[in-house]
Amino acid sequence: MNKKNPQHLACFDLEQWASRRKSISRSLLKWYHSTARDLPWRHSPDPYRIWVSEIMLQQTQVERVKDYFHRFVKKFPTVFDLAEAEEAVVLKYWEGLGYYRRARQLHAAANIIVSDYEGIFPQDACALRKLPGVGRYTAGAIASIAFDLPEPILEANSRRVLARLIHYDTPLSGNKDDQPLWDVAGAIVPRDGGAGAFNQALMDLGSVICTPVSPLCEECPLAEHCEAYRVGSVDRIPNVPARKSSKKIKEKAYVFTHKGKLLVVRRQPGEWWEGLWDFPRDIPHQVAARGRHRHLGVIDYGITNHKVTCQIVSKLISQRPAARRHQRWLSPQEIQKLPMTSPGRRIALLAEKSFFRES
Ligand code: SF4
Structure with a gap:
Protein backbone atom coordinates (compact mmCIF):
# COMPACT_ATOMS: atom_id res chain seq x y z
CA MET A 1 0.00 0.00 0.00
CA ILE A 237 3.49 -0.71 -11.49
CA PRO A 238 3.68 -3.64 -11.20
CA ASN A 239 6.69 -3.54 -8.93
CA VAL A 240 8.68 -6.49 -10.27
CA PRO A 241 11.87 -7.34 -8.35
CA ALA A 242 15.02 -7.65 -10.49
CA ARG A 243 15.74 -11.21 -11.59
CA LYS A 244 18.70 -12.99 -10.09
CA SER A 245 21.60 -13.20 -12.51
CA SER A 246 22.11 -16.63 -13.98
CA LYS A 247 24.81 -19.01 -12.84
CA LYS A 248 27.42 -20.14 -15.38
CA ILE A 249 28.32 -23.83 -15.55
CA LYS A 250 30.79 -25.78 -17.69
CA GLU A 251 30.28 -29.47 -18.43
CA LYS A 252 31.47 -32.22 -20.74
CA ALA A 253 29.17 -34.58 -22.65
CA TYR A 254 30.49 -37.89 -23.98
CA VAL A 255 29.40 -39.59 -27.16
CA PHE A 256 30.58 -43.21 -26.90
CA THR A 257 30.35 -45.00 -30.23
CA HIS A 258 30.70 -48.67 -31.03
CA LYS A 259 29.87 -50.37 -34.34
CA GLY A 260 27.34 -47.74 -35.38
CA LYS A 261 25.67 -47.48 -31.96
CA LEU A 262 25.80 -44.61 -29.47
CA LEU A 263 25.43 -44.79 -25.70
CA VAL A 264 22.50 -42.79 -24.31
CA VAL A 265 21.31 -42.48 -20.72
CA ARG A 266 17.93 -41.71 -19.23
CA ARG A 267 17.80 -38.74 -16.87
CA GLN A 268 16.93 -39.89 -13.36
CA PRO A 269 14.53 -38.50 -10.70
CA GLY A 270 16.04 -35.39 -9.15
CA GLU A 271 17.95 -34.52 -12.33
CA TRP A 272 16.97 -31.84 -14.83
CA TRP A 273 14.82 -33.34 -17.62
CA GLU A 274 13.79 -36.38 -15.59
CA GLY A 275 12.62 -39.20 -17.85
CA LEU A 276 14.23 -37.86 -21.04
CA TRP A 277 17.25 -39.31 -22.80
CA ASP A 278 20.62 -37.64 -23.13
CA PHE A 279 24.34 -38.33 -23.53
CA PRO A 280 26.47 -39.16 -20.47
CA ARG A 281 27.99 -36.35 -18.40
CA ASP A 282 30.31 -36.32 -15.40
CA ILE A 283 31.70 -39.79 -15.96
CA PRO A 284 34.66 -41.17 -13.92
CA HIS A 285 38.09 -40.06 -15.12
CA GLN A 286 39.32 -43.62 -15.89
CA VAL A 287 36.28 -44.19 -18.15
CA ALA A 288 36.67 -40.80 -19.82
CA ALA A 289 40.31 -41.62 -20.57
CA ARG A 290 39.47 -44.84 -22.45
CA GLY A 291 39.38 -45.12 -26.28
CA ARG A 292 40.19 -42.73 -29.09
CA HIS A 293 38.57 -39.41 -28.62
CA ARG A 294 37.72 -36.44 -30.75
CA HIS A 295 36.42 -32.98 -29.94
CA LEU A 296 33.00 -32.62 -31.61
CA GLY A 297 32.13 -29.07 -30.65
CA VAL A 298 30.64 -26.86 -27.97
CA ILE A 299 26.99 -26.00 -27.35
CA ASP A 300 25.48 -23.41 -25.05
CA TYR A 301 22.08 -23.79 -23.47
CA GLY A 302 20.06 -22.36 -20.64
CA ILE A 303 18.09 -24.20 -17.98
CA THR A 304 16.28 -22.64 -15.00
CA ASN A 305 18.67 -19.82 -14.04
CA HIS A 306 21.80 -21.56 -15.32
CA LYS A 307 23.80 -20.85 -18.46
CA VAL A 308 25.61 -24.00 -19.47
CA THR A 309 28.58 -24.36 -21.80
CA CYS A 310 28.87 -27.97 -22.83
CA GLN A 311 31.95 -29.40 -24.52
CA ILE A 312 31.20 -32.53 -26.56
CA VAL A 313 33.73 -35.32 -26.85
CA SER A 314 33.30 -38.36 -29.06
CA LYS A 315 34.92 -41.66 -28.07
CA LEU A 316 35.27 -44.69 -30.30
CA ILE A 317 35.13 -47.78 -28.06
CA SER A 318 36.68 -51.06 -29.24
CA GLN A 319 34.99 -53.18 -26.58
CA ARG A 320 31.47 -52.23 -25.79
CA PRO A 321 30.59 -52.42 -22.09
CA ALA A 322 27.12 -53.78 -21.25
CA ALA A 323 24.55 -51.04 -20.90
CA ARG A 324 23.39 -50.53 -17.34
CA ARG A 325 19.80 -49.89 -16.32
CA HIS A 326 18.73 -46.52 -17.78
CA GLN A 327 21.39 -46.81 -20.51
CA ARG A 328 21.04 -48.01 -24.08
CA TRP A 329 23.29 -48.54 -27.10
CA LEU A 330 21.27 -47.28 -30.06
CA SER A 331 21.69 -46.26 -33.69
CA PRO A 332 21.15 -42.58 -34.62
CA GLN A 333 17.84 -43.59 -36.23
CA GLU A 334 16.67 -45.25 -32.99
CA ILE A 335 17.76 -42.20 -30.99
CA GLN A 336 15.55 -40.01 -33.18
CA LYS A 337 12.49 -41.83 -31.84
CA LEU A 338 13.38 -41.24 -28.17
CA PRO A 339 12.20 -38.24 -26.15
CA MET A 340 15.48 -36.34 -25.84
CA THR A 341 16.59 -33.33 -23.84
CA SER A 342 17.16 -30.28 -26.06
CA PRO A 343 20.97 -30.35 -25.63
CA GLY A 344 20.83 -34.14 -26.13
CA ARG A 345 19.05 -33.64 -29.45
CA ARG A 346 21.69 -31.14 -30.57
CA ILE A 347 24.49 -33.49 -29.50
CA ALA A 348 22.80 -36.35 -31.37
CA LEU A 349 22.84 -34.28 -34.58
CA LEU A 350 26.52 -33.46 -34.15
CA ALA A 351 27.28 -37.09 -33.32
CA GLU A 352 25.37 -38.40 -36.31
CA LYS A 353 27.49 -36.34 -38.70
CA SER A 354 30.64 -37.37 -36.89
CA PHE A 355 29.57 -41.01 -36.66
CA PHE A 356 29.35 -41.38 -40.44
CA ARG A 357 32.83 -39.92 -40.79
CA GLU A 358 34.27 -42.29 -38.16
CA SER A 359 32.72 -45.57 -39.34
S1 SF4 B 1 -5.40 -1.32 -17.05
FE1 SF4 B 1 -3.40 -1.05 -18.00
S2 SF4 B 1 -3.79 -0.31 -20.08
FE2 SF4 B 1 -5.67 -0.07 -18.88
S3 SF4 B 1 -5.56 2.02 -18.17
FE3 SF4 B 1 -4.70 0.74 -16.57
S4 SF4 B 1 -2.51 0.71 -16.98
FE4 SF4 B 1 -3.51 1.49 -18.81
Whole structure:
Protein backbone atom coordinates (compact mmCIF):
# COMPACT_ATOMS: atom_id res chain seq x y z
CA MET A 1 0.00 0.00 0.00
CA ASN A 2 1.29 3.44 -0.83
CA LYS A 3 1.42 5.19 2.56
CA LYS A 4 2.32 8.54 0.98
CA ASN A 5 -0.91 8.65 -0.99
CA PRO A 6 -3.85 7.94 1.31
CA GLN A 7 -6.25 8.18 -1.62
CA HIS A 8 -4.94 4.74 -2.67
CA LEU A 9 -6.45 3.12 0.41
CA ALA A 10 -9.76 2.87 -1.40
CA CYS A 11 -8.14 0.70 -4.06
CA PHE A 12 -7.96 -2.22 -1.63
CA ASP A 13 -11.60 -1.97 -0.68
CA LEU A 14 -13.06 -5.21 -2.02
CA GLU A 15 -16.64 -4.07 -1.61
CA GLN A 16 -15.88 -1.11 -3.82
CA TRP A 17 -14.49 -3.41 -6.51
CA ALA A 18 -17.39 -5.84 -6.14
CA SER A 19 -19.81 -2.94 -6.64
CA ARG A 20 -18.06 -2.15 -9.94
CA ARG A 21 -18.18 -5.79 -11.06
CA LYS A 22 -20.97 -5.36 -13.62
CA SER A 23 -19.55 -2.18 -15.08
CA ILE A 24 -16.04 -3.66 -15.40
CA SER A 25 -17.21 -6.91 -16.96
CA ARG A 26 -19.51 -5.10 -19.41
CA SER A 27 -16.66 -2.91 -20.67
CA LEU A 28 -14.13 -5.74 -20.73
CA LEU A 29 -16.40 -8.26 -22.46
CA LYS A 30 -17.49 -5.73 -25.07
CA TRP A 31 -13.83 -5.16 -25.92
CA TYR A 32 -13.08 -8.90 -25.82
CA HIS A 33 -15.91 -9.92 -28.14
CA SER A 34 -14.61 -7.56 -30.81
CA THR A 35 -10.91 -8.39 -30.44
CA ALA A 36 -10.54 -11.93 -28.98
CA ARG A 37 -7.55 -13.81 -30.29
CA ASP A 38 -8.43 -16.93 -32.27
CA LEU A 39 -6.60 -19.62 -30.32
CA PRO A 40 -7.10 -23.33 -31.04
CA TRP A 41 -8.08 -24.22 -27.46
CA ARG A 42 -10.82 -21.61 -27.54
CA HIS A 43 -12.80 -23.48 -30.18
CA SER A 44 -14.47 -25.78 -27.65
CA PRO A 45 -15.31 -25.74 -23.91
CA ASP A 46 -13.93 -29.30 -23.59
CA PRO A 47 -12.19 -29.29 -20.17
CA TYR A 48 -9.59 -31.76 -21.44
CA ARG A 49 -8.43 -29.43 -24.22
CA ILE A 50 -8.54 -26.41 -21.91
CA TRP A 51 -6.50 -28.27 -19.30
CA VAL A 52 -3.86 -29.39 -21.84
CA SER A 53 -3.55 -25.86 -23.21
CA GLU A 54 -3.27 -24.31 -19.75
CA ILE A 55 -0.51 -26.71 -18.72
CA MET A 56 1.35 -26.02 -21.97
CA LEU A 57 0.93 -22.26 -21.52
CA GLN A 58 2.62 -22.35 -18.12
CA GLN A 59 6.12 -21.01 -18.86
CA THR A 60 5.63 -21.07 -22.67
CA GLN A 61 4.54 -18.37 -25.11
CA VAL A 62 1.16 -18.68 -26.88
CA GLU A 63 2.62 -18.76 -30.42
CA ARG A 64 4.96 -21.59 -29.50
CA VAL A 65 2.21 -23.62 -27.83
CA LYS A 66 -0.14 -23.64 -30.85
CA ASP A 67 1.67 -26.31 -32.89
CA TYR A 68 2.40 -28.45 -29.86
CA PHE A 69 -1.24 -28.28 -28.81
CA HIS A 70 -2.44 -29.43 -32.26
CA ARG A 71 -0.04 -32.36 -32.35
CA PHE A 72 -0.75 -33.35 -28.75
CA VAL A 73 -4.55 -33.43 -28.94
CA LYS A 74 -4.38 -35.19 -32.31
CA LYS A 75 -2.26 -37.94 -30.77
CA PHE A 76 -4.20 -38.00 -27.44
CA PRO A 77 -7.71 -36.74 -28.31
CA THR A 78 -9.24 -37.63 -24.93
CA VAL A 79 -8.16 -37.99 -21.32
CA PHE A 80 -8.51 -41.78 -21.78
CA ASP A 81 -6.01 -41.77 -24.66
CA LEU A 82 -3.57 -39.77 -22.58
CA ALA A 83 -3.96 -42.02 -19.52
CA GLU A 84 -3.37 -45.15 -21.61
CA ALA A 85 -0.22 -43.82 -23.28
CA GLU A 86 3.26 -44.71 -22.08
CA GLU A 87 5.04 -41.85 -20.34
CA ALA A 88 7.87 -42.00 -22.91
CA VAL A 89 5.38 -41.37 -25.72
CA VAL A 90 3.85 -38.42 -23.85
CA LEU A 91 7.35 -36.97 -23.32
CA LYS A 92 8.11 -37.44 -27.02
CA TYR A 93 5.10 -35.27 -27.91
CA TRP A 94 6.31 -32.68 -25.38
CA GLU A 95 9.89 -32.68 -26.68
CA GLY A 96 11.08 -29.10 -27.25
CA LEU A 97 8.44 -27.45 -25.02
CA GLY A 98 10.67 -27.65 -21.94
CA TYR A 99 9.70 -28.00 -18.27
CA TYR A 100 9.04 -31.71 -18.75
CA ARG A 101 7.69 -32.11 -15.26
CA ARG A 102 4.50 -30.60 -16.70
CA ALA A 103 4.14 -33.52 -19.13
CA ARG A 104 4.75 -36.13 -16.45
CA GLN A 105 2.21 -34.49 -14.15
CA LEU A 106 -0.30 -34.17 -17.00
CA HIS A 107 0.04 -37.88 -17.61
CA ALA A 108 -0.29 -38.71 -13.89
CA ALA A 109 -3.36 -36.46 -13.58
CA ALA A 110 -4.98 -38.11 -16.63
CA ASN A 111 -4.65 -41.47 -14.86
CA ILE A 112 -6.30 -40.05 -11.73
CA ILE A 113 -9.17 -38.51 -13.74
CA VAL A 114 -9.77 -41.87 -15.42
CA SER A 115 -9.40 -44.04 -12.30
CA ASP A 116 -11.08 -41.77 -9.70
CA TYR A 117 -13.56 -39.78 -11.79
CA GLU A 118 -14.36 -42.20 -14.65
CA GLY A 119 -12.77 -39.77 -17.08
CA ILE A 120 -15.06 -36.86 -16.15
CA PHE A 121 -13.33 -33.70 -14.93
CA PRO A 122 -14.39 -32.62 -11.43
CA GLN A 123 -16.42 -29.43 -11.68
CA ASP A 124 -14.97 -27.50 -8.80
CA ALA A 125 -11.70 -25.70 -8.32
CA CYS A 126 -10.82 -27.41 -5.01
CA ALA A 127 -11.04 -30.90 -6.53
CA LEU A 128 -9.14 -29.74 -9.63
CA ARG A 129 -6.34 -28.38 -7.45
CA LYS A 130 -5.73 -31.84 -6.03
CA LEU A 131 -4.60 -33.07 -9.46
CA PRO A 132 -0.83 -33.17 -10.09
CA GLY A 133 0.40 -30.00 -11.78
CA VAL A 134 -2.85 -28.07 -11.23
CA GLY A 135 -2.27 -24.98 -9.10
CA ARG A 136 -4.58 -22.16 -8.15
CA TYR A 137 -4.37 -20.45 -11.52
CA THR A 138 -4.93 -23.59 -13.63
CA ALA A 139 -7.84 -24.76 -11.46
CA GLY A 140 -9.47 -21.32 -11.80
CA ALA A 141 -8.91 -21.31 -15.56
CA ILE A 142 -10.46 -24.77 -16.09
CA ALA A 143 -13.37 -24.08 -13.70
CA SER A 144 -14.21 -20.73 -15.28
CA ILE A 145 -13.52 -21.46 -18.96
CA ALA A 146 -14.88 -25.02 -19.15
CA PHE A 147 -17.66 -24.81 -16.54
CA ASP A 148 -18.30 -21.05 -16.34
CA LEU A 149 -17.82 -21.05 -12.56
CA PRO A 150 -17.04 -17.64 -10.99
CA GLU A 151 -13.45 -18.55 -10.12
CA PRO A 152 -10.68 -15.94 -10.32
CA ILE A 153 -7.39 -16.40 -12.12
CA LEU A 154 -4.02 -14.70 -11.77
CA GLU A 155 -1.14 -15.20 -14.19
CA ALA A 156 1.51 -12.88 -15.62
CA ASN A 157 -0.82 -10.81 -17.82
CA SER A 158 -3.83 -10.48 -15.53
CA ARG A 159 -1.51 -9.87 -12.57
CA ARG A 160 -0.13 -6.79 -14.34
CA VAL A 161 -3.62 -5.51 -15.24
CA LEU A 162 -4.95 -5.95 -11.71
CA ALA A 163 -1.86 -4.49 -10.06
CA ARG A 164 -2.29 -1.33 -12.14
CA LEU A 165 -6.04 -1.29 -11.67
CA ILE A 166 -5.73 -1.19 -7.86
CA HIS A 167 -2.36 0.59 -7.75
CA TYR A 168 -0.64 -2.33 -6.05
CA ASP A 169 2.95 -1.16 -5.61
CA THR A 170 4.15 -3.93 -3.30
CA PRO A 171 6.95 -5.99 -4.93
CA LEU A 172 5.35 -8.96 -6.68
CA SER A 173 6.44 -12.35 -5.53
CA GLY A 174 4.34 -14.53 -7.81
CA ASN A 175 3.13 -16.31 -4.70
CA LYS A 176 1.11 -15.86 -1.55
CA ASP A 177 2.14 -12.22 -1.17
CA ASP A 178 -0.01 -11.45 -4.19
CA GLN A 179 -3.13 -12.27 -2.17
CA PRO A 180 -4.61 -8.74 -2.58
CA LEU A 181 -4.58 -9.31 -6.34
CA TRP A 182 -6.32 -12.66 -5.95
CA ASP A 183 -8.90 -10.94 -3.73
CA VAL A 184 -9.65 -8.28 -6.34
CA ALA A 185 -9.74 -10.87 -9.12
CA GLY A 186 -12.32 -12.75 -7.01
CA ALA A 187 -14.33 -9.57 -6.36
CA ILE A 188 -14.71 -8.58 -10.02
CA VAL A 189 -15.20 -11.96 -11.74
CA PRO A 190 -18.83 -12.16 -12.95
CA ARG A 191 -21.23 -14.21 -10.81
CA ASP A 192 -24.04 -14.65 -13.31
CA GLY A 193 -22.34 -16.12 -16.37
CA GLY A 194 -19.38 -15.11 -18.50
CA ALA A 195 -16.61 -15.84 -15.97
CA GLY A 196 -14.58 -17.83 -18.50
CA ALA A 197 -14.77 -15.11 -21.17
CA PHE A 198 -14.02 -12.48 -18.53
CA ASN A 199 -10.86 -14.27 -17.35
CA GLN A 200 -9.65 -14.81 -20.90
CA ALA A 201 -10.38 -11.14 -21.64
CA LEU A 202 -8.23 -10.05 -18.67
CA MET A 203 -5.34 -12.15 -19.98
CA ASP A 204 -5.78 -10.80 -23.51
CA LEU A 205 -5.94 -7.24 -22.19
CA GLY A 206 -2.62 -7.74 -20.40
CA SER A 207 -1.13 -9.26 -23.52
CA VAL A 208 -2.12 -6.66 -26.10
CA ILE A 209 -3.14 -3.43 -24.29
CA CYS A 210 -1.80 -3.40 -20.74
CA THR A 211 1.68 -4.41 -21.84
CA PRO A 212 4.72 -4.30 -19.51
CA VAL A 213 6.17 -1.28 -21.33
CA SER A 214 4.14 1.57 -22.90
CA PRO A 215 0.62 0.21 -22.27
CA LEU A 216 -2.07 1.57 -24.60
CA CYS A 217 -4.12 3.21 -21.86
CA GLU A 218 -5.97 5.46 -24.32
CA GLU A 219 -7.48 2.33 -25.91
CA CYS A 220 -8.09 0.45 -22.67
CA PRO A 221 -11.68 -0.51 -21.81
CA LEU A 222 -10.78 -0.37 -18.09
CA ALA A 223 -9.14 3.08 -18.13
CA GLU A 224 -11.98 4.70 -16.18
CA HIS A 225 -11.45 2.21 -13.34
CA CYS A 226 -7.65 2.20 -13.37
CA GLU A 227 -5.98 3.81 -10.37
CA ALA A 228 -2.42 3.68 -11.78
CA TYR A 229 -3.63 5.47 -14.91
CA ARG A 230 -5.51 8.04 -12.84
CA VAL A 231 -2.48 8.99 -10.76
CA GLY A 232 0.05 8.62 -13.61
CA SER A 233 2.13 5.78 -12.18
CA VAL A 234 1.55 3.15 -14.84
CA ASP A 235 5.28 2.84 -15.59
CA ARG A 236 6.08 2.02 -11.92
CA ILE A 237 3.49 -0.71 -11.49
CA PRO A 238 3.68 -3.64 -11.20
CA ASN A 239 6.69 -3.54 -8.93
CA VAL A 240 8.68 -6.49 -10.27
CA PRO A 241 11.87 -7.34 -8.35
CA ALA A 242 15.02 -7.65 -10.49
CA ARG A 243 15.74 -11.21 -11.59
CA LYS A 244 18.70 -12.99 -10.09
CA SER A 245 21.60 -13.20 -12.51
CA SER A 246 22.11 -16.63 -13.98
CA LYS A 247 24.81 -19.01 -12.84
CA LYS A 248 27.42 -20.14 -15.38
CA ILE A 249 28.32 -23.83 -15.55
CA LYS A 250 30.79 -25.78 -17.69
CA GLU A 251 30.28 -29.47 -18.43
CA LYS A 252 31.47 -32.22 -20.74
CA ALA A 253 29.17 -34.58 -22.65
CA TYR A 254 30.49 -37.89 -23.98
CA VAL A 255 29.40 -39.59 -27.16
CA PHE A 256 30.58 -43.21 -26.90
CA THR A 257 30.35 -45.00 -30.23
CA HIS A 258 30.70 -48.67 -31.03
CA LYS A 259 29.87 -50.37 -34.34
CA GLY A 260 27.34 -47.74 -35.38
CA LYS A 261 25.67 -47.48 -31.96
CA LEU A 262 25.80 -44.61 -29.47
CA LEU A 263 25.43 -44.79 -25.70
CA VAL A 264 22.50 -42.79 -24.31
CA VAL A 265 21.31 -42.48 -20.72
CA ARG A 266 17.93 -41.71 -19.23
CA ARG A 267 17.80 -38.74 -16.87
CA GLN A 268 16.93 -39.89 -13.36
CA PRO A 269 14.53 -38.50 -10.70
CA GLY A 270 16.04 -35.39 -9.15
CA GLU A 271 17.95 -34.52 -12.33
CA TRP A 272 16.97 -31.84 -14.83
CA TRP A 273 14.82 -33.34 -17.62
CA GLU A 274 13.79 -36.38 -15.59
CA GLY A 275 12.62 -39.20 -17.85
CA LEU A 276 14.23 -37.86 -21.04
CA TRP A 277 17.25 -39.31 -22.80
CA ASP A 278 20.62 -37.64 -23.13
CA PHE A 279 24.34 -38.33 -23.53
CA PRO A 280 26.47 -39.16 -20.47
CA ARG A 281 27.99 -36.35 -18.40
CA ASP A 282 30.31 -36.32 -15.40
CA ILE A 283 31.70 -39.79 -15.96
CA PRO A 284 34.66 -41.17 -13.92
CA HIS A 285 38.09 -40.06 -15.12
CA GLN A 286 39.32 -43.62 -15.89
CA VAL A 287 36.28 -44.19 -18.15
CA ALA A 288 36.67 -40.80 -19.82
CA ALA A 289 40.31 -41.62 -20.57
CA ARG A 290 39.47 -44.84 -22.45
CA GLY A 291 39.38 -45.12 -26.28
CA ARG A 292 40.19 -42.73 -29.09
CA HIS A 293 38.57 -39.41 -28.62
CA ARG A 294 37.72 -36.44 -30.75
CA HIS A 295 36.42 -32.98 -29.94
CA LEU A 296 33.00 -32.62 -31.61
CA GLY A 297 32.13 -29.07 -30.65
CA VAL A 298 30.64 -26.86 -27.97
CA ILE A 299 26.99 -26.00 -27.35
CA ASP A 300 25.48 -23.41 -25.05
CA TYR A 301 22.08 -23.79 -23.47
CA GLY A 302 20.06 -22.36 -20.64
CA ILE A 303 18.09 -24.20 -17.98
CA THR A 304 16.28 -22.64 -15.00
CA ASN A 305 18.67 -19.82 -14.04
CA HIS A 306 21.80 -21.56 -15.32
CA LYS A 307 23.80 -20.85 -18.46
CA VAL A 308 25.61 -24.00 -19.47
CA THR A 309 28.58 -24.36 -21.80
CA CYS A 310 28.87 -27.97 -22.83
CA GLN A 311 31.95 -29.40 -24.52
CA ILE A 312 31.20 -32.53 -26.56
CA VAL A 313 33.73 -35.32 -26.85
CA SER A 314 33.30 -38.36 -29.06
CA LYS A 315 34.92 -41.66 -28.07
CA LEU A 316 35.27 -44.69 -30.30
CA ILE A 317 35.13 -47.78 -28.06
CA SER A 318 36.68 -51.06 -29.24
CA GLN A 319 34.99 -53.18 -26.58
CA ARG A 320 31.47 -52.23 -25.79
CA PRO A 321 30.59 -52.42 -22.09
CA ALA A 322 27.12 -53.78 -21.25
CA ALA A 323 24.55 -51.04 -20.90
CA ARG A 324 23.39 -50.53 -17.34
CA ARG A 325 19.80 -49.89 -16.32
CA HIS A 326 18.73 -46.52 -17.78
CA GLN A 327 21.39 -46.81 -20.51
CA ARG A 328 21.04 -48.01 -24.08
CA TRP A 329 23.29 -48.54 -27.10
CA LEU A 330 21.27 -47.28 -30.06
CA SER A 331 21.69 -46.26 -33.69
CA PRO A 332 21.15 -42.58 -34.62
CA GLN A 333 17.84 -43.59 -36.23
CA GLU A 334 16.67 -45.25 -32.99
CA ILE A 335 17.76 -42.20 -30.99
CA GLN A 336 15.55 -40.01 -33.18
CA LYS A 337 12.49 -41.83 -31.84
CA LEU A 338 13.38 -41.24 -28.17
CA PRO A 339 12.20 -38.24 -26.15
CA MET A 340 15.48 -36.34 -25.84
CA THR A 341 16.59 -33.33 -23.84
CA SER A 342 17.16 -30.28 -26.06
CA PRO A 343 20.97 -30.35 -25.63
CA GLY A 344 20.83 -34.14 -26.13
CA ARG A 345 19.05 -33.64 -29.45
CA ARG A 346 21.69 -31.14 -30.57
CA ILE A 347 24.49 -33.49 -29.50
CA ALA A 348 22.80 -36.35 -31.37
CA LEU A 349 22.84 -34.28 -34.58
CA LEU A 350 26.52 -33.46 -34.15
CA ALA A 351 27.28 -37.09 -33.32
CA GLU A 352 25.37 -38.40 -36.31
CA LYS A 353 27.49 -36.34 -38.70
CA SER A 354 30.64 -37.37 -36.89
CA PHE A 355 29.57 -41.01 -36.66
CA PHE A 356 29.35 -41.38 -40.44
CA ARG A 357 32.83 -39.92 -40.79
CA GLU A 358 34.27 -42.29 -38.16
CA SER A 359 32.72 -45.57 -39.34
S1 SF4 B 1 -5.56 2.02 -18.17
FE1 SF4 B 1 -3.51 1.49 -18.81
S2 SF4 B 1 -2.51 0.71 -16.98
FE2 SF4 B 1 -4.70 0.74 -16.57
S3 SF4 B 1 -5.40 -1.32 -17.05
FE3 SF4 B 1 -5.67 -0.07 -18.88
S4 SF4 B 1 -3.79 -0.31 -20.08
FE4 SF4 B 1 -3.40 -1.05 -18.00
